Amino acid sequence: MRWSRYPINTVKETPSEAEVISHQLMLRAGLIRRLAAGIYTWTPFGLRALRKVEQIIREEMDRAGALEVLMPAVQPAELWQESGRWEQYGPELLRLKDRHQRDFVIGPTHEEVITDLARRELKSYRQLPVNFYQIQLKFRDEIRPRFGVMRGREFIMKDAYSFHLDQASLQEGYDLMRDAYVRMFTRMGLEFRPVKADTGSIGGTASEEFQVLADSGEDAIAVSDGADQYAANLELAPALPPSDRRPTATSSMQKVATPGQKTIEDVAAFLKVPTQRTVKLLMVEGSEGGVVALAIRGDHELNAIKAQKLPGVASPLRMASREAVLATTGCEPGFLGPVDLKCPLYADHAALALADFVCGANEVDHHLTSVNWGRDLPEPTATDLRNVAEGDPSPGGSGQLRIRRGIEVGHIFQLGRKYSEAMQATVLDEAGKPIVMFMGCYGIGVTRIVAAAIEQNHDAAGIIWPEPIAPFTVVLVPLNANKSEKVRALSEQLYATLQQAGVDVLLDDRDARPGVKFADAELMGIPHRLVISDRGIDSGNLEYRHRRASANEEWPADEVVNRLIAAHPKA
RNA sequence: CGGGAUGUAGCUCAGCCUGGUAGAGCACUACGUUCGGGACGUAGGAGUCGGAGGUUCAAAUCCUCUCAUCCCGACCA
Numbered sequence: 001m002r003w004s005r006y007p008i009n010t011v012k013e014t015p016s017e018a019e020v021i022s023h024q025l026m027l028r029a030g031l032i033r034r035l036a037a038g039i040y041t042w043t044p045f046g047l048r049a050l051r052k053v054e055q056i057i058r059e060e061m062d063r064a065g066a067l068e069v070l071m072p073a074v075q076p077a078e079l080w081q082e083s084g085r086w087e088q089y090g091p092e093l094l095r096l097k098d099r100h101q102r103d104f105v106i107g108p109t110h111e112e113v114i115t116d117l118a119r120r121e122l123k124s125y126r127q128l129p130v131n132f133y134q135i136q137l138k139f140r141d142e143i144r145p146r147f148g149v150m151r152g153r154e155f156i157m158k159d160a161y162s163f164h165l166d167q168a169s170l171q172e173g174y175d176l177m178r179d180a181y182v183r184m185f186t187r188m189g190l191e192f193r194p195v196k197a198d199t200g201s202i203g204g205t206a207s208e209e210f211q212v213l214a215d216s217g218e219d220a221i222a223v224s225d226g227a228d229q230y231a232a233n234l235e236l237a238p239a240l241p242p243s244d245r246r247p248t249a250t251s252s253m254q255k256v257a258t259p260g261q262k263t264i265e266d267v268a269a270f271l272k273v274p275t276q277r278t279v280k281l282l283m284v285e286g287s288e289g290g291v292v293a294l295a296i297r298g299d300h301e302l303n304a305i306k307a308q309k310l311p312g313v314a315s316p317l318r319m320a321s322r323e324a325v326l327a328t329t330g331c332e333p334g335f336l337g338p339v340d341l342k343c344p345l346y347a348d349h350a351a352l353a354l355a356d357f358v359c360g361a362n363e364v365d366h367h368l369t370s371v372n373w374g375r376d377l378p379e380p381t382a383t384d385l386r387n388v389a390e391g392d393p394s395p396g397g398s399g400q401l402r403i404r405r406g407i408e409v410g411h412i413f414q415l416g417r418k419y420s421e422a423m424q425a426t427v428l429d430e431a432g433k434p435i436v437m438f439m440g441c442y443g444i445g446v447t448r449i450v451a452a453a454i455e456q457n458h459d460a461a462g463i464i465w466p467e468p469i470a471p472f473t474v475v476l477v478p479l480n481a482n483k484s485e486k487v488r489a490l491s492e493q494l495y496a497t498l499q500q501a502g503v504d505v506l507l508d509d510r511d512a513r514p515g516v517k518f519a520d521a522e523l524m525g526i527p528h529r530l531v532i533s534d535r536g537i538d539s540g541n542l543e544y545r546h547r548r549a550s551a552n553e554e555w556p557a558d559e560v561v562n563r564l565i566a567a568h569p570k571a
Numbered sequence: 572c573g574g575g576a577u578g579u580a581g582c583u584c585a586g587c588c589u590g591g592u593a594g595a596g597c598a599c600u601a602c603g604u605u606c607g608g609g610a611c612g613u614a615g616g617a618g619u620c621g622g623a624g625g626u627u628c629a630a631a632u633c634c635u636c637u638c639a640u641c642c643c644g645a646c647c648a
Contacts, residue, residue, distance in 0.1 A: 009581095009582095009598070009599095010609095011581095011582060011598080012582090012583090012597065012598090013582060013583045013584095013596095013597065013598095014583080015582070015583080016577090016582090016583070016641080017640070017641060019641085036639095037639085037640070037641095091572090092646070092647090108647095109648090138648080140646085140647075140648090143572075143644095143645060143646070144642095144644090144645080144646090146641085146642085151646095151647080151648095155648070156648095157648055158648085159648085209648095210648095219647095408648065409648070410648070411647085411648065443647095443648050444648065445647090446648080447648085448648060479606080479607060480606065480607090482606095483606085512606095513605085513606055513607085513608085513609075513610065514607045514608060515606095515607075515608035515609050515610080516608085516610095517607095517609095518607080518608050519608065520609080522608095523609095531607080533607070535607080543607090
């Protein structure tokens with residue numbers, strides 16, 4: 001492509017709507033343009049990167065034996081009513097009517113459509129296993145779209161659905177997809193981790209997310225630094241019970257006045273004890289009405305996913321109202337404690353490991369010190385209630401957990417029979433008996449990957465594309481081509497040669513000053529830059545610089561073509 | 572959907588408090604100079620001041636309503 005014929009400008013100033021770096025750089029480089037909240041146009045340069053991501057996905061899906069399909073973005077409501085998700089999905093599902101007042105949705109996902117296809121086409125166990133995938137536009141009417149293309153409402157997703165006769169086959173298909181995902185993200189040059197994940201609303205059993213590590217990521221993940229390679233979403237990572245036995249009590253319980261000291265930090269500072277020696281009590285709504293108390297160590301965070309799975313606790317988790325707390329304890333939040341409670345109590349393992357701890361007295365402006373489980377109150381039910389913390393032992397068996405941020409770019413599930421059962425997707429087995437198929441589903445946020453790659457690969461000057469997904473592999477920068485015939489001639493010749501060799505090459509033939517060209521090439525993040533100047537031609541060496549390098553290299557003029565061809569990524 | 576903020580030229584923003592002829596920088600057009608790290612000069616084009624209503628002799632500025640966008644809480648690829 002010739003830059004002089006490309007009508008979309010880069011900008012120096014950061015658009016005020018962009019908060020994260022990838023969004024800023026994508027707008028500044030002119031990769032995307034916003035049309036409405038969470039809805040973007042991909043410009044030619046941006047689209048090139050997007051297409052490369054898609055192509056890698058396609059190649060690896062095909063390699064894994066999956067079959068590409070393209071399902072409709074607009075889907076009839078009947079299918080959603082059949083699966084029950086017409087009611088379940090809520091306002092995130094964009095619903096519309098056609099001219100005959102028939103209900104439709106713009107698909108946020110395609111389980112219903114694929115299951116419908118499967119039940120029509122798949123009749124025999126002989127046809128299994130099979131995996132269908134597509135790369136398709138989705139629409140989810142997010143409460144709060146943000147971060148540009150990272151959390152858009154309209155986005156491109158690769159979704160795949162596999163069908164199996166039994167659980168063992170599903171496991172095989174799942175493992176195959178897991179391997180394919182590892183290959184894809186590796187090929188894209190991303191630093192990522194497969195992490196154990198909650199299955200959330202989609203349901204099912206085993207599930208892993210593929211997280212691209214980036215400080216701006218929306219997900220917290222727990223990663224082991226040990227040999228066990230353990231990695232899990234923070235909301236799922238189990239906090240192991242402490243191995244140390246609880247120390248013996250040394251002093252008797254006392255009530256102390258703590259006027260106005262409502263938070264753990266306040267109380268700990270006021271009483272001059274570390275927060276690790278305190279226990280905080282959180283009151284949540286019970287599943288049958290009433291409230292349930294949860295005790296965790298003062299410095300720990302409650303894990304909502306773990307809590308809402310406890311018997312008697314409402315799911316999704318809701319904090320109890322102030323009125324309910326008052327009614328149960330006779331005390332306001334801020335001074336709650338587990339002693340003499342009149343409601344069910346769960347306590348986190350770490351809280352239970354404490355002796356002589358500080359907690360609320362269930363009396364305004366008072367706390368208790370030197371409280372001991374078993375002595376001052378009955379031993380409550382021990383469970384895992386908290387988020388793991390930096391330095392906790394890894395559940396994988398070796399090493400300690402580190403808390404990192406990640407961008408979820410892929411998620412694979414073993415769905416089991418949830419959808420196939422609801423929609424009667426069966427095949428006949430060897431005995432001629434109908435069997436409800438097992439399903440797996442495997443998603444990738446294609447548009448999000450582009451943002452994630454930038455999030456992970458940039459510097460002060462701009463984007464640094466991993467080469468396999470760069471819009472262009474090479475940028476040729478002629479200097480003063482308008483004055484120098486030989487610069488112009490060599491640039492054209494190199495451009496033609498590289499193009500013929502299949503290299504994605506961009507010729508910056510704009511009549512612009514060198515500084516502008518360099519700055520734009522760096523903002524755009526093109527991996528290989530070759531400068532064509534009179535100086536270089538006269539010396540026989542052309543100036544080359546890799547986007548990640550800090551200094552130039554001199555390349556003999558007669559070798560540049562071969563070296564650049566060699567640099568172009570191969571599939 | 573709650574809480575906070577912002578809407579003025581394509582972009583970044585000033586002007587609003589204290590009402591009186593709509594501004595700057597970047598970008599764009601023309602010409603000249605310049606030409607290895609986002610040049611300079613001259614001239615120019617470009618805005619229903621988000622929209623509607625009100626107050627006033629007079630509204631970008633004050634008031635009311637409305638729409639949109641962004642940020643903090645909720646979901647997920």
